[in-house]
Amino acid sequence: MGRWRPPAPRKSPYITPDGHARLQQELKALWQRRRHVTEKLAEAAAEGDRSENAEYIYRKKELREIDRRIRYLQKRLPDLKVVHDLPGDRDRVFFGAWVELEDAAGETVTYRIVGPDEFDPARNWISIDSPVARALLKKAIDDEVTVETPEGRRSLEILDVWYRPGERDGDPGTA
Numbered sequence: 001m002g003r004w005r006p007p008a009p010r011k012s013p014y015i016t017p018d019g020h021a022r023l024q025q026e027l028k029a030l031w032q033r034r035r036h037v038t039e040k041l042a043e044a045a046a047e048g049d050r051s052e053n054a055e056y057i058y059r060k061k062e063l064r065e066i067d068r069r070i071r072y073l074q075k076r077l078p079d080l081k082v083v084h085d086l087p088g089d090r091d092r093v094f095f096g097a098w099v100e101l102e103d104a105a106g107e108t109v110t111y112r113i114v115g116p117d118e119f120d121p122a123r124n125w126i127s128i129d130s131p132v133a134r135a136l137l138k139k140a141i142d143d144e145v146t147v148e149t150p151e152g153r154r155s156l157e158i159l160d161v162w163y164r165p166g167e168r169d170g171d172p173g174t175a
Contacts, residue, residue: 011116015080019118027073034066093136100160
């Protein structure tokens with residue numbers, strides 16, 4: 001049995017301006033960290049026998065991980081399309097929207113639809129490539145959508161859609 005795996009499906013190239021800035025900052029910070037790790041690696045290599053030198057082995061692994069992430073960001077950043085403009089119809093769900101949903105049990109949840117490089121489950125930011133986001137796209141307030149999730153089929157109703165922090169009534173303006 002070989003180690004070949006089929007390639008992962010291509011991610012959507014869309015990203016918010018804030019997400020793009022964060023990725024650029026991450027790349028810059030990685031280059032600075034790489035410089036520091038390279039210095040420490042050289043010091044560890046100068047100590048002699050590398051096969052039993054834990055510091056040397058650790059720094060090589062750390063450098064490999066940094067280089068992998070740098071390569072990914074250098075390939076991904078030029079392909080990204082930063083979405084600055086808001087959609088013409090702000091009552092419908094498109095990229096960058098915050099969407100308040102209610103499930104069949106009456107519980108509400110708010111998601112923000114962002115690019116695959118900036119999704120954050122802790123903040124309820126979901127990727128535009130996720131099943132929930134794909135089901136919500138182009139839907140309007142009061143529309144009902146059905147989504148297949150790993151937990152089973154969910155029925156959700158769209159209660160509200162907005163595109164900027166503070167745009168919604170009673171919204172404290174936090175992103």
